[in-house]
Amino acid sequence: MSGFFQRLQGLEPRRQQAFMAALCERLLPNYLFYYQALYAQTAGQGNPAGLRAILDLVWERLVIAGARIDFERQAEKLAELAPPEGDDSFGARRATEAVAALSALLDTLQGEAPEAVLEVSRASRGGVRAFIELTEGEEDAERLAVLVREHPLMADENDFQDAVLEAVEGELDREALKALRRLGRNDGVSNLGLSVEE
DSSP, X not given: OHHHXXXXXXXXXXXXXXXXXXXXXXXXXXXXXXXXXXXXXXXXXXXXXXXXXXXXXHHHHHHSTTOOOOHHHXXXXXXXXXXXXXXXXXXXXXXXXXXXXXXXHHHXXXXXXXXXXXXXXXXXXXXXXXXXXXXXXXXXXXXXXHHHHHOHHHHHHHHHHHHHHXXXXXXXXXXXXXXXXXXXXXXXXXXXXXXXXX
8 A cells, every 4th residue: 555655645736636526426426425415404504505516626727737726715615615614424524535635626726735635645545534434333343344355346446546647647638537537436326325416
């Protein structure tokens, strides 16, 4: 894994941003899933379309380097979309991960944020680990570690991040970015296997 992180850190900023954008695409259904569940119980909480709009602007900047976008303003908007602080539910934590990942990406578009790409990679894996721990209910730490390592969702997450890293190490023209975005969208299925209609 350390070789993977070294390759990530060695990428130029635009390639790191493309990597993070693809991971954010795959985290987005977790946020949507949480808010759709929340909407069923309360009126007017959150704004699922807001995250999508901000991520769309990130892709626009990746495709058109000179696109004039106020990412400081987008970061302010994003902060308002985070789940309520008092909600410590599993869904809220995964939705918060999606917001935090996109926030880290916006940080890199506003200036230096050398650790951001590692944070996003680890957050995505961490969400998968938390989901496996929740669903497997294994008490023994050693057995749980093996379960997590060998779980199909974790294997899928590792394969996905490997594929994204390979993609951003190659040519990153408009068509390649479109393909990367499709890869990130993963047919609307998140890293936890959740799928919702946007």
